[in-house]
Every structure is written in structure tokens, then in C-alpha cells.
Amino acid sequence: MIHKQEEVDIEKRYCMPRNLVEKEIGNKILIISVDNANWIVLDNDIQKKIFYRLKEESIKEVIEYINVNNIEEKELINVLTQLEAKKFEDMNVSCSQKQGMCIYLTNECNLRCKHCYMFAGVKNEDELTTNEIYKLLGDFSNSGGKVVTFTGGEVTQRNDLYKILEFSKAKGLLNTVLTNGVKWSKDLIELSYKFIDEIQISIDGYDEKSNSNIRGRGNFEKSLNTAEEFFNKGVRVSIAVTPLYEGLNQNKDKYIQFGKHLIKKYSDGQFHLKFNYKLLRGREVDLNKEENDEYFKIMHEIVNKCYINSEKKDFVINHRDNTILNNCGYGEITVAANGDIYFCNRIYELKSYGNIRNLDFDKVMELSKKAQLLSNINNFKPCCDCELKYICGGGCRISNFPELIQINNFKCNIDPKSFKPRKCDQELKQKYYNLMIDTNEQFFK
Incomplete structure (x- = not known):
């Protein structure tokens, strides 16, 4: 049994993240919280049932459920340990x-x-x-x-x-x-x-x-x-x-x-x-x-x-x-030796946004923030709809979305979702699923 003297208050009710995605990977079950790049790894369907009950019920109520159904306490402890250790419900990122x-x-x-x-x-x-x-x-x-x-x-x-x-x-x-x-x-x-x-x-x-x-x-x-x-x-x-x-x-x-x-x-x-x-x-x-x-x-x-x-x-x-x-870092200020301004250090592939000698630095900072917003992962396909978007990050922007190379001002309306979608396959996603499972317990330390 889990008793009141345990670190977790059994009266506690979790405020679970809303945007959850479930994936079966081999003999494991991944519950991914998309918006805070968090996840837990469940070993079986019993732990999965416990998790979804914890979405709606207090820990005390779930304890009663496992007792009535003769479920081993370790199954609940496994889920609770991950929720607490990984701060699964914490949406501060x-x-x-x-x-x-x-x-x-x-x-x-x-x-x-x-x-x-x-x-x-x-x-x-x-x-x-x-x-x-x-x-x-x-x-x-x-x-x-x-x-x-x-x-x-x-x-x-x-x-x-x-x-x-x-x-x-x-x-x-x-x-x-x-x-x-x-x-x-x-x-x-x-x-x-x-x-x-x-x-x-x-x-x-x-x-x-x-x-x-x-x-x-x-x-x-x-x-x-x-x-x-x-x-x-x-x-x-x-x-x-x-x-x-x-x-x-x-x-x-x-x-x-x-x-x-x-x-x-x-x-x-x-x-x-x-x-x-x-x-x-x-x-x-x-x-x-x-x-x-x-x-x-x-x-x-x-x-x-x-x-x-x-x-x-x-x-x-x-x-x-x-x-x-x-983001990959796109949008951070890069200044060439002659003062030209870019927002990626691969400057030979890009167009300059102006020169530091002619631009007020407040304007440079404004452009930098616009570049960072433009290159946010939520603005690109298929990444914006992927459960791994904040875990993968989308990789190098100008490699994966080369249309960015042609941009050197923000005077026109730019829709990155109209760019050619990034090439992404199941093999790449599987790599991240495996990493999430293989490293999960390291996040407890």
C-alpha cells in the first residue's frame, strides 16, 4: 500500500497536460506531452490504465482501484515516480x-x-x-x-x-x-x-x-x-x-x-x-x-x-x-567582418539584412526577434503537427527549409507553411522514440 507518510500526498489530483499523444513502441507505451517536450514510459496496459485514471482521479482513488482489482502496488509506484520525477504536469518550459x-x-x-x-x-x-x-x-x-x-x-x-x-x-x-x-x-x-x-x-x-x-x-x-x-x-x-x-x-x-x-x-x-x-x-x-x-x-x-x-x-x-x-539558433545575430547583418552563421549562403554601420541596434534586435519567430518550429510542415516537434526541434533551418535563404527582409507577408515540407521519415522518428525510452530513467537523477 501507499500510505499518507509517503512523499506524494495521496489526496493529490494531477493537472495533466492536455496535448497528449500515445505511441506503442515495441513492448513499451510512450505517453508524450507535446507542449512541454515531456514523456513517460509505461511497461504494460495496467500502467496505462493507472495513468489515465490519474488524469481524472486522486491518487487515493487510484489506490482504492488497484486494491479492489488486486493490482500490484509497484505498477502505481512506477507511474507516480515518473510523473513526479519528470514534473510531467509542469507546463513552465x-x-x-x-x-x-x-x-x-x-x-x-x-x-x-x-x-x-x-x-x-x-x-x-x-x-x-x-x-x-x-x-x-x-x-x-x-x-x-x-x-x-x-x-x-x-x-x-x-x-x-x-x-x-x-x-x-x-x-x-x-x-x-x-x-x-x-x-x-x-x-x-x-x-x-x-x-x-x-x-x-x-x-x-x-x-x-x-x-x-x-x-x-x-x-x-x-x-x-x-x-x-x-x-x-x-x-x-x-x-x-x-x-x-x-x-x-x-x-x-x-x-x-x-x-x-x-x-x-x-x-x-x-x-x-x-x-x-x-x-x-x-x-x-x-x-x-x-x-x-x-x-x-x-x-x-x-x-x-x-x-x-x-x-x-x-x-x-x-x-x-x-x-x-x-528553433536551431536561426535568428541569432551574426555580423560579418564588414558589418553586414545575418541571422545564421552560414553567411555565404544567405542574403544580408543590412549593415551594422547603417542600422540602429534596436532595429537589429527587432529583426532578430522577427527572424526567430519566423523560424519557430510551429511555422513549418510537417513539423508543426508532429508530437516530437519540441523534442526533435526540426534541425538546421536553412538545410531543411532552404526557402529561408532567399529572405532578407520582413516587408512582405511570409508564410513558412507554404515552403516545401521538410523530409522526415519513420526511421528518424523511431530514433527519437528509442532515445526517449532508453534515456527515460536518467531524467530521474
């Missing part, structure tokens, strides 16, 4: 999207990587000055901005880098820096590290030879040394690995060995190894869909060998505390 901004400090780069989707190398004409960047950061902070990502080109090509980072930190912003890691002298690291919250260093090979095929000779050890210097300073370090497609399948075991080595080496601090799952069109790279699908599968295998159960762990992190995925 948080969104994964943060108020961030990405600034391309320069298009100048000391490398000529084959897969560079920025085609970086030569400095753009009329790049933003130090003072213009200061003003941009100040306006962003005053508008409630929280996080800034500084990228390029190569950020160390700017002599004012550490001053920009210092100014940004003084404005209360969290600074992430993306770099190839080659040109960080000890002096520059010493000047900058206290203003950097996370540094992401791109190393695309597993040794000098494989890395030099992508990033040029003599850069592998330099980048690794930069990662170690920042790690030893207490800065969170990410190493981003984006191999080329050619030869990847034959060399995947070497990437796995390299990845495991790094994870073991930096296991006692803030470190993340990031393998990219897709190759965008770049300087010497332009994969077709079939090649990118194959690339994804190989990279997925590499990641799962480096980080055991990585997909499940990431899924749990992304969905804790009633977090809904209603």
Missing part, C-alpha cells in the same frame, strides 16, 4: 536558444583549408574597426545579450584581439573564440586567457601528415600546444575535428584513437571533443547529398566510439528541466 551573437572579426587567415566554408584568406575591404566592434558589443550587452562568439578568418590576424576580448568581458558577456590555434604566442595567451570562457581550436587530422593535407604543414603540434596552454590556464577547451570525406572511412579508426587520446589526456578538466557531422560547401569541397549522408554515418560511428553513448548523453542534456527545442 525553457527554450534552448540563448541570446547570442557571432562576430566574424576578419576574413583574413594564415591558412587555406580545403573545406573552409568562409573561403577565408584575404582581408575584406572596410572591415570593422576596433571602436566599431566596441560599440557593437556595448549595444548587444545593453540589449540583454549574453554570449558572443568571435571567429574569422583567423581571429589572431587582428592585433586588437585581446583588447576586444577584454572589452567584451567588461560588458558582462561570455566569450567564445574559434581559432586554428597556430599563431597564439605565450604572450598573447597570457594577455587573453582571463577574458575567454571557451576556446574552440580546429584540428582536422589525427597526426601531422593527415592534418597537413587539410591545414598545411607544421600546424598540428602548434594547435595542440595552444589547446594545452589554454587548458592549463583553466579555460574550457574544445577541439573541433572536421575531416575531409576522401579517405575518411579507411582512416576512421585513427580518428577514434586520436579522439580517445585527447579525451583521456584532458579528462580532469573542462574539455570537449567536437566532431562535425557535415561538410558544407567550401574552397575545394562540395559534397552531394549521398556523400554527406555517408559522411554523417561515419562521423556518427567515430563519435560513439570516442564518447560511449554520446547521443544518449547529449539527448538528456538537451531535454532536462522541460527544455523545448523550438
Whole structure:
């Protein structure tokens, strides 16, 4: 029996979410609460009957029901445990999207990587000055901005880098820096590290030879040394690995060995190894869909060998505390090196909304909010009618809904539901159903 001294008051009546979807997955029953991206997993029809009774009756009344029908108490305890631990009836949700901004400090780069989707190398004409960047950061902070990502080109090509980072930190912003890691002298690291919250260093090979095929000779050890210097300073370090497609399948075991080595080496601090799952069109790279699908599968295998159960762990992190995925990040402000404004960092595929030199920042924020609203998952088919919409999130907007690429103003009425629907199949949905079942108990901890 469940007694009154238990943590849950037996007089309690649940106020269940209204938008519930039931799915039978193998020998399990998923009850999905669509609007708060929550779910419980039931083992049998008895637990299902108990759940639906709890929608209408108090716990005390359900206890009487199971007693009269000689139902084991554990069946009720299983359901109650999930309802309480997962806060199933709590409709207060948080969104994964943060108020961030990405600034391309320069298009100048000391490398000529084959897969560079920025085609970086030569400095753009009329790049933003130090003072213009200061003003941009100040306006962003005053508008409630929280996080800034500084990228390029190569950020160390700017002599004012550490001053920009210092100014940004003084404005209360969290600074992430993306770099190839080659040109960080000890002096520059010493000047900058206290203003950097996370540094992401791109190393695309597993040794000098494989890395030099992508990033040029003599850069592998330099980048690794930069990662170690920042790690030893207490800065969170990410190493981003984006191999080329050619030869990847034959060399995947070497990437796995390299990845495991790094994870073991930096296991006692803030470190993340990031393998990219897709190759965008770049300087010497332009994969077709079939090649990118194959690339994804190989990279997925590499990641799962480096980080055991990585997909499940990431899924749990992304969905804790009633977090809904209603966007991919589209709508966050991206500023090109020359001041042009975009709302996705894949700027070579998009049209500019204007230039920071000519737009009042309040107007930029207004456009950003409009872009975020436009790209909300509820505006796209078939996602808007899917029970997994806030769990899946719909993926990359410009990849799955390429009509967004053509938009560079909001003066006309735009109906995303008129866009070509995203391609989604049962296999993709099944993946999420399986993740929900396999990780369910991890949400109790």
C-alpha cells in the first residue's frame, strides 16, 4: 500500500497536460506531452490504465482501484515516480536558444583549408574597426545579450584581439573564440586567457601528415600546444575535428584513437571533443547529398566510439528541466567582418539584412526577434503537427527549409507553411522514440 507518510500526498489530483499523444513502441507505451517536450514510459496496459485514471482521479482513488482489482502496488509506484520525477504536469518550459551573437572579426587567415566554408584568406575591404566592434558589443550587452562568439578568418590576424576580448568581458558577456590555434604566442595567451570562457581550436587530422593535407604543414603540434596552454590556464577547451570525406572511412579508426587520446589526456578538466557531422560547401569541397549522408554515418560511428553513448548523453542534456527545442539558433545575430547583418552563421549562403554601420541596434534586435519567430518550429510542415516537434526541434533551418535563404527582409507577408515540407521519415522518428525510452530513467537523477 501507499500510505499518507509517503512523499506524494495521496489526496493529490494531477493537472495533466492536455496535448497528449500515445505511441506503442515495441513492448513499451510512450505517453508524450507535446507542449512541454515531456514523456513517460509505461511497461504494460495496467500502467496505462493507472495513468489515465490519474488524469481524472486522486491518487487515493487510484489506490482504492488497484486494491479492489488486486493490482500490484509497484505498477502505481512506477507511474507516480515518473510523473513526479519528470514534473510531467509542469507546463513552465525553457527554450534552448540563448541570446547570442557571432562576430566574424576578419576574413583574413594564415591558412587555406580545403573545406573552409568562409573561403577565408584575404582581408575584406572596410572591415570593422576596433571602436566599431566596441560599440557593437556595448549595444548587444545593453540589449540583454549574453554570449558572443568571435571567429574569422583567423581571429589572431587582428592585433586588437585581446583588447576586444577584454572589452567584451567588461560588458558582462561570455566569450567564445574559434581559432586554428597556430599563431597564439605565450604572450598573447597570457594577455587573453582571463577574458575567454571557451576556446574552440580546429584540428582536422589525427597526426601531422593527415592534418597537413587539410591545414598545411607544421600546424598540428602548434594547435595542440595552444589547446594545452589554454587548458592549463583553466579555460574550457574544445577541439573541433572536421575531416575531409576522401579517405575518411579507411582512416576512421585513427580518428577514434586520436579522439580517445585527447579525451583521456584532458579528462580532469573542462574539455570537449567536437566532431562535425557535415561538410558544407567550401574552397575545394562540395559534397552531394549521398556523400554527406555517408559522411554523417561515419562521423556518427567515430563519435560513439570516442564518447560511449554520446547521443544518449547529449539527448538528456538537451531535454532536462522541460527544455523545448523550438528553433536551431536561426535568428541569432551574426555580423560579418564588414558589418553586414545575418541571422545564421552560414553567411555565404544567405542574403544580408543590412549593415551594422547603417542600422540602429534596436532595429537589429527587432529583426532578430522577427527572424526567430519566423523560424519557430510551429511555422513549418510537417513539423508543426508532429508530437516530437519540441523534442526533435526540426534541425538546421536553412538545410531543411532552404526557402529561408532567399529572405532578407520582413516587408512582405511570409508564410513558412507554404515552403516545401521538410523530409522526415519513420526511421528518424523511431530514433527519437528509442532515445526517449532508453534515456527515460536518467531524467530521474
